[in-house]
Amino acid sequence: MPTSDDLKQRIEDALPGALVTVEDLTGGGDHFRAEIVSDSFEGLSRIQQHKLVYEVFGAEVGGPIHALSIKTSIPGGAS
Amino acid sequence: MTNTEIREFIDNAIQENPVMLFMKGSPEQPACGFSARTAACLNALGVRYAALDILPDPRIREELSGLSSWPTIPQLFVNGELVGGADIVTEMYDNGELADLLGAEQPEDADEAATQSEAPVGNVPLPLENRLD
Numbered sequence: 001m002p003t004s005d006d007l008k009q010r011i012e013d014a015l016p017g018a019l020v021t022v023e024d025l026t027g028g029g030d031h032f033r034a035e036i037v038s039d040s041f042e043g044l045s046r047i048q049q050h051k052l053v054y055e056v057f058g059a060e061v062g063g064p065i066h067a068l069s070i071k072t073s074i075p076g077g078a079s
Numbered sequence: 080m081t082n083t084e085i086r087e088f089i090d091n092a093i094q095e096n097p098v099m100l101f102m103k104g105s106p107e108q109p110a111c112g113f114s115a116r117t118a119a120c121l122n123a124l125g126v127r128y129a130a131l132d133i134l135p136d137p138r139i140r141e142e143l144s145g146l147s148s149w150p151t152i153p154q155l156f157v158n159g160e161l162v163g164g165a166d167i168v169t170e171m172y173d174n175g176e177l178a179d180l181l182g183a184e185q186p187e188d189a190d191e192a193a194t195q196s197e198a199p200v201g202n203v204p205l206p207l208e209n210r211l212d
Binding site: 047051058070 | 113140144148149150151152161162163164165166167170
């Protein structure tokens, strides 16, 4: 079962320099909320930004990770 | 019904319905909090939308996510384009972008409206389970 720290680590590995906070919403290891601030989102639409994060986990989202709620933003700028 | 037929059905539903919501359960009886939240935003804006329950057959979700490259449910499409899931739709509802996109009026008390409105659902596609023979 993944933990908040696992998810945080994997997002940080995939998006170097990103500021990531991950919260386990239920404590059950399957419903998470992630907030990510990263330069990688520059120039991307909101949906592309979210897809970038979902791609880190592939088929695990919808599988072992039932729900991953995402909020993305760019450092110093609007999302 | 084959996977290809399911995918074609989904594709058609997206093309034929200007506002198309794929969700768990129905707008009247959502089966998941995220789906409920997304349907509530559409309800609050009073727009007509089509909704399809993905739960009756796991292949609906597989094919939908294959088509959209989006892993979770709900998924809202407007004019054939994926707008997003519950987070994006809620954020766009709160900041008025969703009302703009759909040509609807932003309710004066947006939070209140999202908790109270009933679904004005129109032209709901025939549920897939009826076509699985």
